Amino acid sequence: MRLQWNDAVTGAVGYLVVHTLRAGLATGGTRMRAGCTLSEVEDLARGMANKTATFDLPIGGAKGGIDFDPKDPRAVEVLERFCEAMRPWIDAHWVTAEDLGVPQHLIDEVFEKIGLGQSYHAAISRAADPAATLERVRTGLTAEVDGGFELGDVIGGYGVAHACLASAVSWGQIPADTTVAIQGVGTMGGAAAYYLYEAGMKVTTLADAAGTLHCADGLDVPALLDLRDGFGEIDRTRLPAGVEQLPRTAILSAEVDILVPAAISYAITPDNSYDVRARVVVEAANAATTPEAEAMLAARGVPVLPDFVANAGAVAWAWWLLLGEVDDDPQNSFDRLRTVMHAKVAQLLAAWTEDGVTPRETGHRWADDPAPTTGPVVIP
Numbered sequence: 001m002r003l004q005w006n007d008a009v010t011g012a013v014g015y016l017v018v019h020t021l022r023a024g025l026a027t028g029g030t031r032m033r034a035g036c037t038l039s040e041v042e043d044l045a046r047g048m049a050n051k052t053a054t055f056d057l058p059i060g061g062a063k064g065g066i067d068f069d070p071k072d073p074r075a076v077e078v079l080e081r082f083c084e085a086m087r088p089w090i091d092a093h094w095v096t097a098e099d100l101g102v103p104q105h106l107i108d109e110v111f112e113k114i115g116l117g118q119s120y121h122a123a124i125s126r127a128a129d130p131a132a133t134l135e136r137v138r139t140g141l142t143a144e145v146d147g148g149f150e151l152g153d154v155i156g157g158y159g160v161a162h163a164c165l166a167s168a169v170s171w172g173q174i175p176a177d178t179t180v181a182i183q184g185v186g187t188m189g190g191a192a193a194y195y196l197y198e199a200g201m202k203v204t205t206l207a208d209a210a211g212t213l214h215c216a217d218g219l220d221v222p223a224l225l226d227l228r229d230g231f232g233e234i235d236r237t238r239l240p241a242g243v244e245q246l247p248r249t250a251i252l253s254a255e256v257d258i259l260v261p262a263a264i265s266y267a268i269t270p271d272n273s274y275d276v277r278a279r280v281v282v283e284a285a286n287a288a289t290t291p292e293a294e295a296m297l298a299a300r301g302v303p304v305l306p307d308f309v310a311n312a313g314a315v316a317w318a319w320w321l322l323l324g325e326v327d328d329d330p331q332n333s334f335d336r337l338r339t340v341m342h343a344k345v346a347q348l349l350a351a352w353t354e355d356g357v358t359p360r361e362t363g364h365r366w367a368d369d370p371a372p373t374t375g376p377v378v379i380p
Contacts, residue, residue: 005085012068014082017045020060023377029099030064041065043287050308053370055316070101080110095122127379139328140321151330157191159313160284166345181205181254184263186232188284197221207251208233214244261288268293283307303352306360324380
């Protein structure tokens with residue numbers, strides 16, 4: 001199902017695509033960026049359906065997208081009007097959350113303003129005690145973790161980090177001997193960089209909208225993350241000594257073991273795929289690699305860990321929280337996601353190295369055979 005919304009005030013155009021409903025529910029974030037298209041949102045909704053099926057979640061997949069600049073001072077009002085227009089869906093069927101250009105705290109503020117409490121409203125409203133469930137969700141999302149972060153902001157990046165660590169394990173390499181480049185230092189890319197740094201992996205290259213930062217000996221990731229502004233860009237006037245500034249496109253050609261596109265969709269295309277020097281690509285951004293580029297990489301022996309596995313930690317964890325399977329103790333969430341992610345990545349890469357089956361092909365086989373739903377989703 002495809003819905004298009006036109007904002008009479010600003011000319012912004014918004015889309016909702018519901019790929020699959022299971023038990024009357026679909027989940028998927030809402031993004032905002034200038035140039036967002038219906039076909040992009042369709043791809044993302046399909047990816048969400050793959051994520052929920054691959055992680056055996058009892059719901060379908062959907063996605064929202066708004067063609068508007070999130071830095072425009074009118075962006076919050078545009079988001080509010082979009083949510084009002086989609087209210088029949090977000091009230092009962094579509095569980096949404098943050099995405100590119102829309103941080104979780106902002107979409108929660110909009111939901112509260114329009115009287116729906118929090119962006120998981122369509123699921124929370126099904127609980128026997130919605131107020132208690134809302135409190136449990138908020139407590140889980142805002143649980144404090146090391147580094148001064150909140151659990152809900154970093155769990156997706158934590159999953160990406162462990163997809164990278166599992167990749168290194170698959171070829172018998174310790175983190176200290178493994179190098180990584182990350183495109184994007186927002187919620188997903190920043191958290192992935194932080195947890196890889198904490199694990200001892202050498203993050204040599206980071207890129208944001210302003211360009212690429214590089215240090216062959218490894219960047220001081222926490223120091224750089226402290227220099228981010230609200231849009232995930234690093235203040236160049238306060239860079240630590242020894243950090244080299246390169247063009248934004250240099251991130252793809254970084255001489256590293258692992259490349260993590262964690263910013264925009266369609267970052268790796270046929271035009272730039274031959275620039276990639278990494279041993280494996282781990283998709284932290286949704287639809288980061290075009291199908292043609294992925295085929296070209298596979299022909300060169302470079303596997304792509306697909307987004308619907310590598311970055312699915314955020315949606316899987318959100319539903320574990322909603323279903324009462326994890327609590328507000330971050331260690332319980334980290335332990336479960338780490339275990340699941342390592343197991344899935346090990347299977348994907350074993351099929352690649354032993355049988356030449358791409359990780360996406362294996363992942364699609366999982367997604368095409370989801371766990372059956374035996375009744376309504378019960379939210380405790």
